[in-house]
Every structure is written in structure tokens, then in C-alpha cells.
Amino acid sequence: MRKRLLTLYQLLLDAYGRQHWWPGANPFEVIVGAILTQRVAWANVEKAISSLKEAGLMDPQRLSEAPLKKIASLIHPCIYYNEKAKKLKAFLTFLEERYRGDLSLLLCLPVSSLRKELLFIRGIGQETADSIILYAAGKPSFVVDAYTRRILNRLGLIEERAKYTDIQALFMGNLPKDASLYNEYHALLVCHGKKCCHNTRPLCDGCPLRAMCSFPQQGTITASVKEM
DNA sequence: GCCCAGGTGGGTA
DNA sequence: TACCCACATGGG
Numbered sequence: 326m327r328k329r330l331l332t333l334y335q336l337l338l339d340a341y342g343r344q345h346w347w348p349g350a351n352p353f354e355v356i357v358g359a360i361l362t363q364r365v366a367w368a369n370v371e372k373a374i375s376s377l378k379e380a381g382l383m384d385p386q387r388l389s390e391a392p393l394k395k396i397a398s399l400i401h402p403c404i405y406y407n408e409k410a411k412k413l414k415a416f417l418t419f420l421e422e423r424y425r426g427d428l429s430l431l432l433c434l435p436v437s438s439l440r441k442e443l444l445f446i447r448g449i450g451q452e453t454a455d456s457i458i459l460y461a462a463g464k465p466s467f468v469v470d471a472y473t474r475r476i477l478n479r480l481g482l483i484e485e486r487a488k489y490t491d492i493q494a495l496f497m498g499n500l501p502k503d504a505s506l507y508n509e510y511h512a513l514l515v516c517h518g519k520k521c522c523h524n525t526r527p528l529c530d531g532c533p534l535r536a537m538c539s540f541p542q543q544g545t546i547t548a549s550v551k552e553m
Numbered sequence: 554g555c556c557c558a559g560g561t562g563g564g565t566a
Numbered sequence: 567t568a569c570c571c572a573c574a575t576g577g578g
Contacts, residue, residue, distance in 0.1 A: 363560040369561090369576065389556055404558085405573040412561085452562050469561045 327480065327499040332537060334506075337513035339446030340533035341520075344512035347460035353385055353428055355461040360412050365403045373400035385426055389417035397537050419446045432462040440466060451489050459511070465504040467496040468511045472518025479528060480537050 346369075349355035361370045364461055374383070376399040382388045386397065396461065397410035417426075420537055423442070424430040434442065441453035451469070458466040469492045477483045500506060521532050528535055 354556045359559090362568080364558065364573090367558090368558095399561095402575065404575045405560090406575080408561085408573050448561065452560065456559085468559085511559090518559080544558065 326482075327494065329480075329537070330496065330499050333480070333534065334458055334510050334513070336533050338509070339517045341513055343509060344516055346454075346508055346512035352432060352461040354383055356428075357383065357388075357418065359456040360416065360448065361400060361403050361408070361409055363453060363464060364382070364405070369404075372402040373406075376402075385412065385417060385420060385428060388413065389421060389426070407446075415447045416449065421518065436464045436466050439464070450461050451493075455493070459504060459507055464502050465497075465502040465507050467493050467500075467507045469493050469496075470511070470515065471513070473514050474536070476514055476518060480534065497544065506512040 347355050347358070348371075349358050358370055358374060358375065361373050377383050377388070377396075380395075380399055382391050382396070382399065390533070393410050393414060396413060397406045400406045400409055400413075403409055418427055420428060420431060432439070432441065439462060440454050441456055443449050443457055445453070446526075449457075455466045455468040458464050459468055469489050474487070474492065476486075476493075477492065478485050478487075483495065496507070496510070500510075517534070521534075522528055
């Protein structure tokens with residue numbers, strides 16, 4: 326499995342080059358983006374982030390003081406804007422109550438503690454928590470998103486119903502715990518997912534991953550990770 | 554007009 | 567545990 330994951334990484338890197346993620350200016354902007362991008366195209370998240378910046382609210386203190394309705398109106402290009410405004414508030418309330426509003430205090434926690442803390446916040450699930458750990462804190466926690474699941478399933482490396490934690494363990498159990506590697510790997514998976522094999526076909530013509538089709542279909546994960 | 558995009562939480566069986 | 571639904575914009 327380790328070899329397959331490394332081959333996949335190399336094929337994606339050769340095809341698309343380095344992605345230089347996350348597209349956020351600072352850790353707080355990365356966190357806002359991670360919450361806003363839930364089930365939303367990134368182009369719409371960018372519009373919302375620009376609006377928050379123009380309003381001078383891309384700051385934990387100022388955003389926490391802003392009325393919920395104002396935040397919702399500024400992030401309107403994102404679907405579920407009312408829910409997301411509440412989620413941003415929930416994060417800021419958590420940050421204020423547990424870390425006196427000091428983001429660096431939260432982000433300096435070890436990965437396991439940081440993940441537990443983030444999952445405690447309403448509106449932050451596993452993918453968003455891992456995105457924050459990896460891209461805002463710069464610590465190794467592999468992000469599993471819809472593209473990751475879809476691509477691995479197409480390659481026969483996981484089953485469609487594999488659990489988030491199992492897919493994450495597949496990567497983290499077979500790759501070195503290296504934030505820059507996880508960063509680039511996830512970015513490449515998203516890049517590939519957007520450009521290629523986005524429909525129900527197994528692999529499209531000209532897909533840079535076709536070389537991996539020769540791998541045997543055994544070793545897929547179901548309820549738990551196998552063949553580590 | 555329809556489908557889907559870098560999810561999550563709550564309710565129900 | 568597994569499934570379903572609400573959330574409710576904008577581009578192709």
C-alpha cells in the first residue's frame with residue numbers, strides 16, 4: 326500500500342506540479358476559509374473572504390464583535406450562509422472562552438489535542454478540523470475530502486463506504502508524518518479531482534493515473550484498514 | 554430548470 | 567451504527 330500511495334503522489338505531482346496550498350494569507354484566514362468551503366466551490370469562498378476583508382472583519386476580535394446578520398450578509402455567496410455565520414461565531418466564542426482569543430495558543434497544541442479541541446466546536450467536523458491542523462497550524466494530519474474518497478475508490482484502494490478515519494489511517498500509517506507532504510498530497514488530489522475523472526467513469530481518457538490501473542484490486546479497506 | 558460543489562449536525566430507526 | 571434531511575448560492 327505504501328508503494329501505491331507514493332506512486333499515486335508522484336503521478337499527481339508529475340501531472341500537475343506543486344500546488345502551493347492553502348490559499349490563505351494567515352492562519353485565521355485559513356480557518357475562515359476551511360469553515361466557509363464546506364460543501365461550497367472555492368470561487369464562492371474567495372468572494373466571501375474578500376467581502377470580510379473589505380469590511381475589516383478578517384480578524385478574530387473584530388469578527389467576534391460583528392453582528393451575526395452582518396457576517397451572514399458578507400458571506401452570502403456561500404450556500405448555507407446563515408449556518409456558516411453561526412459556525413464562525415461558534416469558533417470565535419470557543420477561542421475567546423478557552424484561549425482568551427489567542428489563536429496561537431490553540432494552534433501550538435500537539436496534533437491529537439488540537440484535533441480534540443477543534444472537534445468540540447459545533448460546526449467543525451473531521452475534514453474541517455484536519456484542514457485547520459494541516460494548513461493553519463502546519464502540523465501533520467491528513468485531510469480526507471470528497472475528492473480523496475472518490476479518487477481512491479476509482480483506483481480500487483478503498484471501498485466507497487470506507488470511513489473517514491480509516492482512509493486517514495491509510496495515508497498516515499503508510500506515509501511519513503510530514504505536514505508538507507500531506508499538504509501537497511491533498512492539494513494534488515483536489516486539483517486532480519477538479520480536472521479529471523469527475524464523473525462516474527472509472528478513469529477518463531488521458532488520465533495521469535491510468536498507470537495505476539494495473540495494480541491488483543486487493544488490499545482495499547472496508548470497515549478497517551487492511552494490508553498496512 | 555437541473556445538478557453539484559474541497560460538510561456538518563440533528564433526528565430517527 | 568446507518569441513513570435521511572436541513573442548510574438554501576451560483577456556475578455550467
